[in-house]
Amino acid sequence: MSKKKSLISSYELNAVKLFRSSDSAILSTVSAKHEGYPFGSFVTYMSGDCRTAYLYLSDIAQHTKNLNNNSKSCLTIIKIDSDKQNSERLTLLGDLKLVEKNKFEECSSKYYEFFPKSKEYAKMHGFNFYQFEISSCRWIGGFGKIAWLKNEYWNHFEPKWKKNQKAIIEHMNDDHSNSICSSLHAQYGIEDINAKMLFLTIDGYYVLSNEKIYFIQFDITSLNAKQYKDNLVSLAHQNREFEL
Numbered sequence: 001m002s003k004k005k006s007l008i009s010s011y012e013l014n015a016v017k018l019f020r021s022s023d024s025a026i027l028s029t030v031s032a033k034h035e036g037y038p039f040g041s042f043v044t045y046m047s048g049d050c051r052t053a054y055l056y057l058s059d060i061a062q063h064t065k066n067l068n069n070n071s072k073s074c075l076t077i078i079k080i081d082s083d084k085q086n087s088e089r090l091t092l093l094g095d096l097k098l099v100e101k102n103k104f105e106e107c108s109s110k111y112y113e114f115f116p117k118s119k120e121y122a123k124m125h126g127f128n129f130y131q132f133e134i135s136s137c138r139w140i141g142g143f144g145k146i147a148w149l150k151n152e153y154w155n156h157f158e159p160k161w162k163k164n165q166k167a168i169i170e171h172m173n174d175d176h177s178n179s180i181c182s183s184l185h186a187q188y189g190i191e192d193i194n195a196k197m198l199f200l201t202i203d204g205y206y207v208l209s210n211e212k213i214y215f216i217q218f219d220i221t222s223l224n225a226k227q228y229k230d231n232l233v234s235l236a237h238q239n240r241e242f243e244l
Contacts, residue, residue, distance in 0.1 A: 015139045016203045020215040028074040029066035046114045051154045059126035071095040091138040099129040160224040172197045179236040183216045186239040
């Protein structure tokens with residue numbers, strides 16, 4: 001692999017880590033009131049199976065009024081460093097659209113795991129789930145670490161392992177919990193023998209530990225069940241020294 005390709009590959013991994021490990025961002029929409037001007041607001045989000053973000057927005061919010069007029073949007077995710085100007089940031093361009101009715105239940109159940117207090121919003125009228133479909137990604141990992149990332153895996157699609165997701169999670173929690181715990185220990189320094197696999201993504205999986213959710217990252221994207229199994233096995237071998 002060339003030096004340039006190696007750098008882009010590391011940028012991709014770091015961008016994915018920031019995207020999956022964060023839950024808040026600045027949402028920029030095209031102003032409906034002040035035509036042509038961008039409008040920025042703070043939002044929370046959840047990442048999906050593929051690299052899609054889900055937002056729970058109020059109908060009366062200004063950004064919702066904007067996107068109903070023009071779906072073009074931007075999410076800016078930042079990890080603040082001690083040297084703020086050298087902080088990691090990921091800019092995602094795409095379109096925000098209402099989640100389809102047949103996917104509402106799956107989306108809401110996952111979202112409430114990440115944001116339990118959002119259940120209270122469900123009692124009110126005028127809150128809806130939106131899916132952010134990414135079209136372009138700009139990564140800045142610090143000074144000189146800048147690139148437009150390839151769109152190959154940032155576009156919306158349904159992974160082939162999705163139909164096996166429940167079985168994979170149950171199997172891992174029942175028979176390979178030591179691997180989950182060792183990965184959590186390796187990537188976050190957290191020792192918890194009761195950690196449980198919660199959700200799968202093409203880039204790794206989410207773990208619930210002491211009422212907090214953590215993202216366990218793979219080095220290779222998983223698009224089908226075999227690739228997912230291979231990544232889980234690889235992670236288990238890689239983190240064996242971290243077993244509790």
